[in-house]
Amino acid sequence: MTQRGRITWNGAAALGRMREGALRGVQLGAEHLLQVSRGRVPIEEGTLERSGVVSVDEQSVTAAVSYDTPYAVRQHEELTYRHDHGRTAKYLEGPLHEENSAITEIIAAQVRRSLR
Structure with missing residues (x-):
């Protein structure tokens, strides 16, 4: 018994959905990183924390x-500054490395979801 089937490959549509x-x-993923880093930003008045944004x-x-803010880079790089408990220099770099797997999974999940 022979069975036949036909497959239509919509490559351009699939690639478009993957890109979306x-x-x-x-x-x-970037919003996740922003949220985590906001929890570590040195805080006195909250201006630096509120200035965080995501751009795509x-x-x-x-x-x-x-x-x-004019002092964002200095606060990030200056390791000798004192900060409140839980607040630190490298407030963006640290979470980027620590959350790398989570960010990668967020992106992968959205690509998978787009192909359903």
Whole structure:
């Protein structure tokens, strides 16, 4: 007994959906990083913490988390400053390394979801 079937490959549509999922994942992953890093930002008045934002470049499917105050870089890099308990220098770099697996899984989950 011979069976026949026909498969139609919609490669362009599949790639488009994967890209949409990746964009969504990159956005959510960056927002996760922002949330974790906000918990470590040195805080006195909260200005630095409130200045944190996520920006996504859809063309390159990349995201950035940034803090926008005149002293953000100095607070991040200066290891000798004293901070309140739980607040620290490297408030963005540390969480980026620590949350790498979680961020990767967030992106992967969104790509998988987009292909359903």
